[in-house]
Amino acid sequence: xxxxxxxxxxxxxxxxxxxxxxxxxxxxxxxxxxxxxxxxxxxxxxxxxxxxxxxxxxxxxxxxxxxxxxxxxxxxxxxxxxxxxxxxxxxxxxxxxxxxxxxxxxxxxxxxxxxxxxxxxxxxxxxxxxxxxxxxxxxxxxxxxxxxxxxxxxxxxxxxxxxxxxxxxxxxxxxxxxxxxxxxxxxxxxxxxxxxxxxxxxxxxxxxxxxxxxxxxxx
Amino acid sequence: xxxxxxxxxxxxxxxxxxxxxxxxxxxxxxxxxxxxxxxxxxxxxxxxxxxxxxxxxxxxxxxxxxxxxxxxxxxxxxxxxxxxxxxxxxxxxxxxxxxxxxxxxxxxxxxxxxxxxxxxxxxxxxxxxxxxxxxxx
Numbered sequence: 001x002x003x004x005x006x007x008x009x010x011x012x013x014x015x016x017x018x019x020x021x022x023x024x025x026x027x028x029x030x031x032x033x034x035x036x037x038x039x040x041x042x043x044x045x046x047x048x049x050x051x052x053x054x055x056x057x058x059x060x061x062x063x064x065x066x067x068x069x070x071x072x073x074x075x076x077x078x079x080x081x082x083x084x085x086x087x088x089x090x091x092x093x094x095x096x097x098x099x100x101x102x103x104x105x106x107x108x109x110x111x112x113x114x115x116x117x118x119x120x121x122x123x124x125x126x127x128x129x130x131x132x133x134x135x136x137x138x139x140x141x142x143x144x145x146x147x148x149x150x151x152x153x154x155x156x157x158x159x160x161x162x163x164x165x166x167x168x169x170x171x172x173x174x175x176x177x178x179x180x181x182x183x184x185x186x187x188x189x190x191x192x193x194x195x196x197x198x199x200x201x202x203x204x205x206x207x208x209x210x211x212x213x214x215x216x217x218x219x
Numbered sequence: 220x221x222x223x224x225x226x227x228x229x230x231x232x233x234x235x236x237x238x239x240x241x242x243x244x245x246x247x248x249x250x251x252x253x254x255x256x257x258x259x260x261x262x263x264x265x266x267x268x269x270x271x272x273x274x275x276x277x278x279x280x281x282x283x284x285x286x287x288x289x290x291x292x293x294x295x296x297x298x299x300x301x302x303x304x305x306x307x308x309x310x311x312x313x314x315x316x317x318x319x320x321x322x323x324x325x326x327x328x329x330x331x332x333x334x335x336x337x338x339x340x341x342x343x344x345x346x347x348x349x350x351x352x353x354x355x356x
Contacts, residue, residue: 120307
């Protein structure tokens, strides 16, 4: 009798543990998608190809080059800022510090902040900015590159989800968004970086992504 | 009695000071609002500039047309540079601990400067948008 009771108890415990796990909502995948039909083992299979971040190359605050390959296998958060920005950027980066502090020791996680004022924000300027924020190591990179390249990747890739949600024309790069990219380089969320509540949601979503089983990682 | 007047004087100075601070903050907020508006427009500016740059790279069929295109593109570049110059120079922190009058003057001057960048930006973006849409017809 006693044994059955314990067994029953254990079963209920197990069941509820599994249940709470499956209740955790998977994050949506944003951007364009297209179905592809291929033949596997003589059978027609339809697969969905999601939009991924295309190749890029920028330089970080240490003068090291950072490309899409450098970020292979990493979950990362992207934002756009400039060091002399007097309005929203200080608020955004105060909030981003919380993300940095939470994940700086977890590995396979990065934050990349693109300057949209590369003429002024040279590598030494970015290094000084990072030092002032107290950023060390290689978790949070401040990236510099050609202004045209930064605007193109923002507009065509990182901010497509923001554009899908909003009806207003133009003006996203300076709107303070944090964009979450998964290990397969797909867009999984965008958050208002000036709103601490949304930044808390971002932190929760990063944890959800980290718990996602690794699928095929795009090389 | 004397004590009372000291308190009165102190509170008067205090309210005057908070009034000053309030005015300074309002002036700064006004500048930042224009700044953010321009930065949003900068998206469209870059998009138009890139569209023009790729058109300019095409082999010239009509040289007059190309000169025209170049002029539109140069105005965008000038507006973008004017914004950058303002942005790099503007620093509200340099006014820390300066007298109220000096701060008000600085903010008023900066407001004027950014308004002129704003109109430069609007004109250049409008003209280039019109130009590009006339070409795509």
